[in-house]
Amino acid sequence: MVLQGILFFIAAAGAIGGAVAVVLLRNPFFSVLALVCHLFALAVLFLLLYAQFIAAAQLIVYAGAVMVLYVFVVSYVGGADEPIDEGGGAPRALAPIFAGALLVVLALALAGSALTLLDTNGAKLPDNGNAYGTPEQIGELLLTKYLLPFEVASFLLTVAAVCAVVLARRRRGLEELTDDSPLLGEGLGKR
Amino acid sequence: MITAITPILAHAADFAEGARPEDPAMWGWILLLTPLVGALILGLGHRIWSERVAGLIGTAAIFLAFGAALACLAQLLGMDAEERHVLSGFTYAQAFGVDFRFDIYYDQLAVMMALIVTGVSALIHLYSMAYMKSDRGYTRFFGYLNFFVFSMLLLVLAGNMLLLVIGWGFVGAASYLLISFWYRRSSATRAGAKAFVMNVIGDVALVIAAYLLWHELHTLTIPTLLANADDPFTVMPTATFTAVALLLLVGAFAKSAQVPLHTWLPDAMEGPTPVSALIHAATMVTAGVYLICRMHPFIEISDAASMTAAALGTATLLIAATTALVQTDLKRIIAYSTMSQIGYMIAGAAAAAYSASMFHLMTHAFFKALLFMSAGSVIAAMGGIQDVRRMGGFKKAMPFTYIVFVIGALTLAGFPLLSGFWSKDEIISYTLHRGGAFTIIAAGMYIGAILTAFYSLRAVFLVFHGDPAPEAKELEGGHIAHGDHTNPATGEHEDTEVGFPGADHHIAEREGEMKVAMGTLAFLAIVAGFVQIPGVTHVIEKWLEPVFEDSRYADSIPSVSAQWIGLGVGAVIAITGIAIAYWAYMKNRGVTERWTERFPRANAFLLNAWYFDWLYDRVFVRPVAAFAVFCNKVIERFVVDGIVVGTTTLVKDGAERVRAAQSGLARAYALSIIGGTVVIALYFVVVGK
Amino acid sequence: MNISWYIALSAVLFSIGAGGLVARRSPLVMLLCLELMLNGANLSLVAFARMHGDGGGQIFALVVMVVAACEVVVGLGLIVALYRNRLPIDIDELDHLKDPQKADSAL
Numbered sequence: 001m002v003l004q005g006i007l008f009f010i011a012a013a014g015a016i017g018g019a020v021a022v023v024l025l026r027n028p029f030f031s032v033l034a035l036v037c038h039l040f041a042l043a044v045l046f047l048l049l050y051a052q053f054i055a056a057a058q059l060i061v062y063a064g065a066v067m068v069l070y071v072f073v074v075s076y077v078g079g080a081d082e083p084i085d086e087g088g089g090a091p092r093a094l095a096p097i098f099a100g101a102l103l104v105v106l107a108l109a110l111a112g113s114a115l116t117l118l119d120t121n122g123a124k125l126p127d128n129g130n131a132y133g134t135p136e137q138i139g140e141l142l143l144t145k146y147l148l149p150f151e152v153a154s155f156l157l158t159v160a161a162v163c164a165v166v167l168a169r170r171r172r173g174l175e176e177l178t179d180d181s182p183l184l185g186e187g188l189g190k191r
Numbered sequence: 192m193i194t195a196i197t198p199i200l201a202h203a204a205d206f207a208e209g210a211r212p213e214d215p216a217m218w219g220w221i222l223l224l225t226p227l228v229g230a231l232i233l234g235l236g237h238r239i240w241s242e243r244v245a246g247l248i249g250t251a252a253i254f255l256a257f258g259a260a261l262a263c264l265a266q267l268l269g270m271d272a273e274e275r276h277v278l279s280g281f282t283y284a285q286a287f288g289v290d291f292r293f294d295i296y297y298d299q300l301a302v303m304m305a306l307i308v309t310g311v312s313a314l315i316h317l318y319s320m321a322y323m324k325s326d327r328g329y330t331r332f333f334g335y336l337n338f339f340v341f342s343m344l345l346l347v348l349a350g351n352m353l354l355l356v357i358g359w360g361f362v363g364a365a366s367y368l369l370i371s372f373w374y375r376r377s378s379a380t381r382a383g384a385k386a387f388v389m390n391v392i393g394d395v396a397l398v399i400a401a402y403l404l405w406h407e408l409h410t411l412t413i414p415t416l417l418a419n420a421d422d423p424f425t426v427m428p429t430a431t432f433t434a435v436a437l438l439l440l441v442g443a444f445a446k447s448a449q450v451p452l453h454t455w456l457p458d459a460m461e462g463p464t465p466v467s468a469l470i471h472a473a474t475m476v477t478a479g480v481y482l483i484c485r486m487h488p489f490i491e492i493s494d495a496a497s498m499t500a501a502a503l504g505t506a507t508l509l510i511a512a513t514t515a516l517v518q519t520d521l522k523r524i525i526a527y528s529t530m531s532q533i534g535y536m537i538a539g540a541a542a543a544a545y546s547a548s549m550f551h552l553m554t555h556a557f558f559k560a561l562l563f564m565s566a567g568s569v570i571a572a573m574g575g576i577q578d579v580r581r582m583g584g585f586k587k588a589m590p591f592t593y594i595v596f597v598i599g600a601l602t603l604a605g606f607p608l609l610s611g612f613w614s615k616d617e618i619i620s621y622t623l624h625r626g627g628a629f630t631i632i633a634a635g636m637y638i639g640a641i642l643t644a645f646y647s648l649r650a651v652f653l654v655f656h657g658d659p660a661p662e663a664k665e666l667e668g669g670h671i672a673h674g675d676h677t678n679p680a681t682g683e684h685e686d687t688e689v690g691f692p693g694a695d696h697h698i699a700e701r702e703g704e705m706k707v708a709m710g711t712l713a714f715l716a717i718v719a720g721f722v723q724i725p726g727v728t729h730v731i732e733k734w735l736e737p738v739f740e741d742s743r744y745a746d747s748i749p750s751v752s753a754q755w756i757g758l759g760v761g762a763v764i765a766i767t768g769i770a771i772a773y774w775a776y777m778k779n780r781g782v783t784e785r786w787t788e789r790f791p792r793a794n795a796f797l798l799n800a801w802y803f804d805w806l807y808d809r810v811f812v813r814p815v816a817a818f819a820v821f822c823n824k825v826i827e828r829f830v831v832d833g834i835v836v837g838t839t840t841l842v843k844d845g846a847e848r849v850r851a852a853q854s855g856l857a858r859a860y861a862l863s864i865i866g867g868t869v870v871i872a873l874y875f876v877v878v879g880k
Numbered sequence: 881m882n883i884s885w886y887i888a889l890s891a892v893l894f895s896i897g898a899g900g901l902v903a904r905r906s907p908l909v910m911l912l913c914l915e916l917m918l919n920g921a922n923l924s925l926v927a928f929a930r931m932h933g934d935g936g937g938q939i940f941a942l943v944v945m946v947v948a949a950c951e952v953v954v955g956l957g958l959i960v961a962l963y964r965n966r967l968p969i970d971i972d973e974l975d976h977l978k979d980p981q982k983a984d985s986a987l
Binding site for chain 3: 005019022045057076096103117132141160
């Protein structure tokens with residue numbers, strides 16, 4: 001129990017630290033790396049919550065695949081430093097205030113919650129949690145009770161993949177469209 | 192809706208099963224429905240029927256209705272003299288404890304009226320088939336005419352006050368449609384609107400009267416009402432009773448164009464001439480006389496009402512007769528003579544001379560329709576011009592028209608032995624017999640008679656004698672003048688498309704249908720008086736006697752000798768009037784122009800019909816128009832516009848402000864989303880506690 | 881550990897993500913902040929699943945991860961498209977919705 005507590009605080013500190021670093025670091029590349037740290041800490045937290053499959057998925061899919069995608073794009077686009085202090089206008093100034101307000105409201109909601117189970121360690125798990133959150137259980141749930149969301153999610157992924165291809169593909173002739181291009185008139189006419 | 196339809200369907204089913212021949216009113220139903228069927232066939236199929244077929248359908252429907260009216264007459268003749276009335280119908284709705292029934296009721300009076308209506312209508316349909324031949328609205332015209340006849344028969348055969356009111360309103364609507372028949376003529380549409388408004392005054396009065404009767408006597412059925420009217424003072428307060436009588440009179444006066452609700456009739460001459468003949472001379476305008484006769488127990492019991500009716504009837508006949516003296520529009524001369532003649536009937540009915548009034552109603556229908564038909568023929572020969580000053584010398588060019596016009600004018604003048612002579616003088620002698628204040632009324636009627644004789648012959652002399660007008664000469668050479676197509680009232684140019692009069696003109700000399708119709712009416716105008724010669728024949732008096740036997744004055748009949756004296760006086764007066772007209776327009780042509788120059792004010796006074804239109808314009812139209820302008824300028828502009836413009840300004844300015852939020856900055860949007868979420872979440876947190 | 885600790889942590893993460901989303905101008909970092917918010921939500925989902933001892937919340941978290949992946953794919957696709965079209969990689973410059981003329985010339 002004590003170990004769990006210690007682990008939780010370490011992981012929580014990692015998660016918060018990673019999150020703050022994502023927001024505050026000027027270079028997008030470092031932000032991505034901070035997010036990876038954050039995700040690792042989060043995976044630990046998931047494990048503490050007996051969600052082994054989710055933790056694994058978090059590491060493999062998120063920290064692995066998705067973050068690699070980020071790194072690729074950052075290096076493609078060029079991770080220029082963004083000046084943190086200057087520019088940004090009113091949203092920049094208001095952002096901490098609003099975030100703080102959001103946090104206060106969420107804390108109020110949590111404090112005022114009538115969920116009595118919140119102050120426990122969670123429901124008693126059968127056979128000491130050995131079957132809870134395992135790939136077997138998740139898989140069974142996905143193919144029985146939650147089959148429809150599962151299928152919808154897969155369809156959503158397909159749509160997103162097609163969409164990304166369409167967005168990022170090279171449009172013929174678009175790069176050549178400069179002011180002195182003879183194609184300009186025709187090109188505009190077609191559009 | 193279903194409750195209303197079910198009994199009708201049941202009725203129709205009964206009819207189909209052959210149960211209806213048992214219905215005592217079978218011929219009455221056929222009489223009522225034939226013109227309606229005709230109107231529906233013409234109206235629904237107005238694109239299908241060729242003009243010839245449409246005319247035949249419309250005319251055939253009315254001739255069938257006339258046949259049904261004759262069958263009704265035969266049916267009544269087959270009954271006992273005291274039992275000659277038929278009531279039949281069904282309940283089509285029940286609400287608030289009232290049975291709304293579709294009842295038809297006919298007795299001697301209704302059948303006589305129905306015969307006059309259908310008979311004259313049939314002849315006028317025949318006339319119209321030729322007269323309207325080149326008009327582009329031919330089918331529509333016959334549809335309207337059939338609808339009018341249906342409405343008129345509904346009014347005549349109505350078994351309860353509700354149907355009477357409906358028929359009353361339908362007749363007004365049909366009149367509106369036909370006056371505005373040339374709907375692209377602004378003067379015609381304006382005249383139609385005027386007639387409709389004036390008629391609605393009467394409709395409203397009649398509705399209130401019906402309500403009062405229902406409220407006091409708890410029935411709307413006319414025979415029951417009449418039976419209850421024996422001694423209405425026992426069942427109804429005097430004030431209510433007088434109100435009912437006066438309201439009935441207002442209804443009658445509006446429809447019959449009596450002072451002070453008369454100004455629409457001269458303007459109604461904007462309609463085609465057959466319409467003037469049918470509606471504004473022979474049938475519709477006599478509905479007021481019919482109403483007074485129908486409801487006579489309610490009128491005569493109130494002295495105030497009957498004296499008012501008599502006085503206003505006499506005023507109308509004098510005002511109209513004097514106005515007719517100087518009019519220059521041929522149709523308006525005849526229109527004013529119509530008002531004047533109906534004044535006789537109204538005053539006569541008010542003096543309880545019911546059968547005499549109905550007799551005059553009948554003869555008037557014949558000779559007035561005849562006069563309008565001949566006038567239509569003359570106007571056609573003039574190429575649409577209606578001004579008598581432009582006419583002249585048509586005697587040779589249009590011999591047939593001349594003969595029938597003279598017959599009509601002489602009958603109107605009360606020339607001895609013609610029908611108008613017998614009927615008009617019967618009214619006068621009955622009125623005189625009442626004595627008292629009615630002596631003055633009778634004196635007014637005699638003055639009216641001499642004026643009538645003068646102006647009717649004036650029209651004859653101006654139109655048919657004297658130097659031939661260019662159009663008359665042309666017609667002698669075999670050509671009908673076509674004129675340029677203009678509005679005779681305003682001189683505006685017109686085309687001959689639908690909504691305006693047709694291109695060609697048709698005169699009686701060349702159209703068989705017109706000749707037949709006019710010849711029949713001329714014959715009737717001559718002989719119709721012989722049914723009621725004092726001391727010799729009493730056809731109408733005897734026929735209508737059971738209807739009016741409950742009248743308080745049923746026994747107050749002038750002696751035969753008194754009637755003959757009256758006839759003698761009438762003959763002298765008529766001949767005097769004719770002689771004066773002959774002197775003024777034949778012997779000393781031009782003398783009238785000198786009179787006109789010497790008394791320009793009197794001439795203008797009469798030419799403007801005693802300035803009634805001017806008065807109404809000042810008293811009613813202008814204040815209302817001024818109020819409308821005030822509403823437009825103040826209420827509309829400041830109040831209504833203020834609200835509308837204020838709303839738009841509010842939205843516009845508000846949008847201007849809100850637009851600033853639409854910055855295009857995604858981060859600002861995100862910020863507002865977060866802010867909104869915070870606020871909403873806060874709300875739920877607070878509410879949750 | 882009490883479940884409420886996890887929930888509180890998720891609230892903190894969510895707020896940090898929201899603040900960062902507004903504060904940063906680079907679309908890339910904004911996407912990262914979105915990830916933070918989604919992860920915060922995910923944490924609470926898993927915590928609630930633990931609270932009830934029910935696998936449903938974990939499935940929900942899995943679906944959120946799918947959605948996040950999709951969002952990343954589309955978002956990064958957009959960024960690449962922006963780069964290809966030589967548009968500034970700065971969210972404040974991309975305010976063409978307000979100014980149609982600018983939108984026209986941008987394409």
